[in-house]
Amino acid sequence: MTTFEKNFTTAEYRRRIDRTRAAMSAAGHEAIVVCDPSNMSWLTGYDGWSFYTFQAVILKQDGDPHWWGRAMDAVGARRTVFMEDDDNIRGYDDTYVQNPDKHPMEDLARLLADLGLETARIGVEMDNYYYSAAAHRCLTEAMAKARLTDVTGLVNWQRAVKSEREIEYMRRAARIVEEMHARILELAEPGIRKNDLIAEIYATGIRGVDGFWGDYPAIVPMAPSGLDATAPHLTWDDRPMQTGEATFFEIAGAHRRYQCPQSRTLFLGEVPRKFRDAEAAVLDAIEAGLAQARPGNQAQDIANAFNATLNKAGFEKDSRCGYAIGISYPPDWGERTISFRRGDTTVLEPGMTFHFMPALWLDDGGLEITEPILITENGHECFCTTPRELWVKP
Amino acid sequence: MTTFEKNFTTAEYRRRIDRTRAAMSAAGHEAIVVCDPSNMSWLTGYDGWSFYTFQAVILKQDGDPHWWGRAMDAVGARRTVFMEDDDNIRGYDDTYVQNPDKHPMEDLARLLADLGLETARIGVEMDNYYYSAAAHRCLTEAMAKARLTDVTGLVNWQRAVKSEREIEYMRRAARIVEEMHARILELAEPGIRKNDLIAEIYATGIRGVDGFWGDYPAIVPMAPSGLDATAPHLTWDDRPMQTGEATFFEIAGAHRRYQCPQSRTLFLGEVPRKFRDAEAAVLDAIEAGLAQARPGNQAQDIANAFNATLNKAGFEKDSRCGYAIGISYPPDWGERTISFRRGDTTVLEPGMTFHFMPALWLDDGGLEITEPILITENGHECFCTTPRELWVKP
Secondary structure, rough: OOOOOOOOOOHHHHHHHHHHHHHHHHHOOOHHHHOHHHHHHHHHOOOOOOOOOOOOEEEEEEOOEEEEEEEEHHHHHHOOOOOOOOEEEEEEEEHOOOOOOOEEEEEEHHHHHHHHOOOOEEOOOOOOOOOEEEHHHHHHOOOOOOOOOOOOOOOHHHOOOOOOOHHHHHHHHHOOOOOOOHHHHHHOOOOOOOOHHHHEEEEEEOOOOOOOOOOOOOOOEEEOOHHHHHOOOOOOOOOOOOOOOEEEEEEEEOOOOOEEEEEEEEEEOOOOOOHHHHHHHHHHHHHHHHOOOOOOEEEEHHHHHHHHHHOOOOOOOOOOOOOEEEEEOOOEEEEEEEEEOOOOEEOOOOOOEEEEEEOOEEOOOEOOOOOEEEEEOOEEEEEOOOOOEEEEOO | OOOOOOOOOOHHHHHHHHHHHHHHHHHHHOOOEEEHHHHHHHHOOOOOOOOOOEEEEEEOOOOOOEEEEEEEHHHHHHHHOOOOEEEEEEEEEEEEOOOOOOHHHHHHHHHHHOOOOOEEEEOOOOOOOOEEEHHHHHHHHOOOOEEEEEEEHHHHHHOOOOOOOHHHHHHHHHHHHHHHHHHHHHOEEEEEEEHHHHHHHHHHHHHHEEEEEEOOOOOOOOOEEEEHHHOOOOOOOOOOOOOOOEEEEEEEEEEEOOOEEEEEEEEEEOOOHHHHHHHHHHHHHHHHHHOOOOOOOOOHHHHHHHHHHHHHOOOOOOOOOOOEEOOOOOOEEEEEEEOOOOOOOOEEEOOEEEEEEOOOOOOOOOOOOOOEEOOOOOEEEEOOOOOOEEEEEE
16 A cells, blocks of 8 residues: 655664663663654654654563554654554644644653553663754653653664765765766856756756656755855845856755765855865865775764865864764754764764765855765775866956 | 844843743742743744754743753853853753764763752653654763653744734845745746746845845745645645646745745636636635634634635635644644634734735645734734735736
8 A cells, every 4th residue: 555665674772772772771771762863764764744743652671663643643653664453654633733822842741651651761862953852841740750861863873884875875966966067067157046946956966867856955056156165054035146256066866865065165266365275175085085995993983184285285174074864854964963073972884874074164255075974894985976176256 | 242132122022931831830830941942942033954953942930041052052052042141052062963872862961960959850851853753862960869840832832922013023024025926927927937937036025125124934835737736735846837727825024033924826817717716716715714703703613604605605624724823843834822713712812913824725625815913902913015816827
């Protein structure tokens, strides 16, 4: 009856669950309540833009996971999750939705009790967008005999090393983001309204490439020009692109919720000396960072090599220069685990995937030239073949 | 120096702040910490896709609001907020970003102390996506002498009645969503890949219409077909549209962050009797609901009239049939205040805006025919002129 093509085999979901259970055991959790949509999807296949109301996957040490959410979304769960038994899907009444008089966590507490977890040690993702302070207060009160502890990141960390199928989806997303950048380079010119260019970026990304359809990226295109590009996260309006300004394009291709972000910067007109210097410094520093991207090294090795080279050329970047990527939902396409920065001693392993994101936001403009990468057996591979340089058009 | 056009005058922001302060006083709050991006934007003009890291607007009973967030985003704040004094913008060090060893709320606590709020009664939005359980725990510990209380919805409620300028932005968004639906009706046909159609919907929405540029909607297009449309929140893949299936398009036009959602349903081929019956029932029930949409009536009057008419025709809808709309950021284009459902006794006032959303998800398909509306002095106005009917193409 399901017409959606499942993204992974049931065997793959079960391997993920086994890995997660081992981590749960090690930390002493009898069960976890997972509200992060990317973790929910990774564990069960659940997909839908329903995370604006409360929902969760409950994973015990035995049996299939349980999906819990708004009753109308239970229908979407039946169509997307790997679990075949309807008992593993439970919807709550619509009167719980955005109603100050009652909270959906009261219903979740009843489900947890039904699952025999009334007095259990249960992990909750304390620091997630989709587990609010009020949700925790309500669940704590309703589960007075249980012990709720923090498992923020526990599932996210299990996602760090990707399967072959996951890497294949990221490769498809990489083809898509390459195509998006090619389209930008083709169309961007003085006078084009920024929103018209963004419209083309969206359309290209969602049409996809090579028969691989585009999914929605977990962040919208960020494409500020000139002084606006001194800030990293502004989006767009209708001001036309102008000669003498740099515009960075921080965008992602997406396929079956897997994200491949990559940024490039386009200068219209004659490039000032300072901007060329920045380009040269960043390109050298990227090479230095990539040289450290291999199994056995630590995440901070990439950042330290990058920063040392950058500083030698007279530039500074005081923010992290990369983070783990994979499956994601808004508002973030990162995995919120590993960062390329001093002090992150995570050891790199084959199958890990990152957005190496050495952006520079200068006093008078921004320069983003970034690379999504895969750690391989012997080193690394850049997902994309997009030319690594500052783009210039007259 | 700012090149972004401000969305509202400083006078309008000050009126909003006055209104909010009155509500704060009535509830006994000396200050509020606002993490909801739509509330942050409504109070200060701040705009940017930076809400995946912690940020807030702090509003005391005196002085201009303070923007607080990641240091790199402080640059974007300077370019978008109405406050002119740099002292009202404070960024935190990047090492606080997604770092399990420290939490940005430690930094916010220092700012609150600097603002003289160390022992104050401070409202926090306990039930918001962008104020996690961990954030609250950290802030509570770091502000041991203060009293943190829940102000979920306090600012949202001040947004319920729109200004003329806000209504103008929503009218522009309405023009955009009309154009998006017209484009769907033009292009949809058996065989078109769903993602190719979605690409066109995006491009049309972001190009905008009549010179009004399209911003990103707070939810991506939802456009399931056939049995997938029995679930409300599935998105898309590349399966082609088929004869004999209904597809609903739940989409929004957006302009300067103001959202105008509207749904229509397209049937390809000969419409089954049951589907026609559902259409007739929904259209009658919409009329019955709209007849109650006038100042002085309660929100539930619309739902009760809608449901009574629907039930008489033999159909049922057990979820709410509408909600307040206006400025919004992902993951929800609703205001999370007023709902059209039994028990919501909010009295309608001129200037309130809603998505009247009487969708039916049946056993074998979905039917969404919806209307964004404005409560006027004497009744209501539908924002859009999109033909209100089930669309049919061969």
